[in-house]
Amino acid sequence: MSLSLIIKREFTAKVRNKSFIVMTFLSPLLLVAMAVLIGYLASLNGSEKVQVGIYDQAGVLKGDFKSTEKTEYVDLSAMSLVKAKEKASQDFEGLIYVPKVDSLSQLTSKVEYLSNDSPNLDFVAGIEDVVNNKLTKNNLKQLGFDYDKIEKAKTDSTIHLSKFSGEETFKEASIIKIVIGGLSGYLIMMFVIIYGNMVMRSVIEEKTNRIIEIIISSVKPFQLMMGKIIGTSLAGILQFLIWSIIGLGLFFVLSTFFNVQMGGAAAARPEVAQASQEAMQGIQIYISELWKLPLLTIFISFLVYFIGGYFLYSSLYAAIGAAVDSETDSQQFLLPIIMPLMLGVYVGFFSVISDPHGTVAVVFSMIPLTSPIVMLMRIPFGVPLWQIIVSVVLLFATFFFVVWFAAKIYRIGILMYGKKPTYKEIFKWLKY
Known part of the structure; x- marks a missing residue:
């Protein structure tokens, strides 16, 4: 059995699963319904x-x-x-x-x-x-x-922002960078956790049903592990694309043709709504600043860090799934995996936003376990190309190293039954 057949098998099994199909089409509907509900409640609150x-x-x-x-x-x-x-x-x-x-x-x-x-x-x-x-x-x-004279003497000043190259910028640009960077980093974390758990559950299920004993007789453990990781990732990407198409489509149709207010926009006060010209000028500023961002770099970096981060953590999830007999037993091993992801999010929101080029932000954007999140938050603010290259090289080098020792755990643990492994025993498996 080749790696391509394992990938195809895992991908097909995931996309044909009833829960996968239901959540693929139900999740964007629930998201849009929640946005409509929030908009409705906000409009009620705003009208009181x-x-x-x-x-x-x-x-x-x-x-x-x-x-x-x-x-x-x-x-x-x-x-x-x-x-x-x-x-x-x-x-x-x-x-x-x-x-x-x-x-x-x-x-x-x-x-x-x-x-x-x-x-x-x-x-x-x-x-x-x-x-x-x-x-x-x-x-x-x-x-x-x-x-009264003191009040008349008061004045408001506006600081014009520009780069040394002469290009003018706006304060609103920082808001856009924070939103795009934060959203990208948060999506990476959610994808890693959701689809990493899918890989782990798949391994535990086959191990519990003893199907793995038949599969392992015709394929190497490393190929089986990589097949599960790649197959699940492809199913996840397909699910995300469907979510994006359906969700954005519903948002556009409801807001454009049915004039349904979504989210906090419905709470706009009448005096704000009257200033439509100023609002349009503000939107134009945001749009112009958005196009000034390195959008291509952000998009490519998102794909690269998604692939690297997903493979890195999914290898660990697969190793945990092979080492335990149930999801309950896996809880003791999940904390060391989730902690770097949470650390990356906290560093991103509390350090990158305030100082994207500071020592803390730069260091954590280089550490492979946190770089998929922190670096994506830094890129909208402008990051030297050499830092991105070093970060990506370290990420994929760490991925290959993690796959190597995760495969060792997977090879031994996949046929172990009836005993809860300890960290000491798992460390011994690495020597075999």
Whole structure:
């Protein structure tokens, strides 16, 4: 039995599996349905208008709270405090209580917000801003400054960004780079975990059913392991392509022809929607910055790192599957595999985003176990070609080394039954 036949067998077995077929076509439908649901809930949340009562015994702040599209402030200062609390608890979202004070400076710690439920932190911050502005104005007035003149003297500056080559860039470019890099790295991690587990389950299933004893009589263990890895990867790529086509197609049809709002876009406020011209200009900036990115390099790098990272980790998953008799027994060996993947994601989001060319980001983009994630997050920010080449060479060199010792574990473990292996025993298998 040749390697090509094993690959064909594994690929066919995967794509004909009922659960594979169901999840291939059901997953994008669930994803789009979830996006529609989030958009619907966001639109409901965005359309709700709440009422907040104000009881201002000091008589200094009730005029500073201005009603908005989402919040209406109602002055309850004319009634007694007990009745105001009772009415607010029944009919309003909450009550802002401003006690009577001898001087405005005492309001720094005297203003209260009463509500039945825990308030929104942004709303509380808004109340604090109103109080702070009022007290700041009062302090400036006491010091002999004119607050209105100070406000008029304030100005907003814009820093123009450009490269030494003269090419102009925008702050929005960093956002695009973060999104593309983060999405690419996260996809790599998810693919490795999902399809690596598929390889491991396939090995455990054949080992448990004793089918492996028949197969191993006509093929070398190394060929069988590589056949499973490659066959599963091809099935995974096919599944991903189907997901992309169906998902993007549904997103386009629903948003274009049925005007269905998806995700957080449905929560756009009316005042934002009115500024359509500014919004279009913002979109054009994002699109122009997107085309300035090394898209071809990003795409090719994604494929290269996907192949290298998948083969590297799938070899370890296959070795674990050969060493154990059930998925339960495999849990003790999975943590050392998952930890580098999680480390790569954390380094990417907390180091690459803040300093893509820093020492930490560069080092982890070279380490083979984390480079498929970290390097993909760095590439949109611009990475020297020699660093990519070194990283890829190290990745595939490590892959061949891992395949070598994973094949040794696979060769011995595939015929071991009835005993839970330990790390010490697996280390001994490497010597055989």
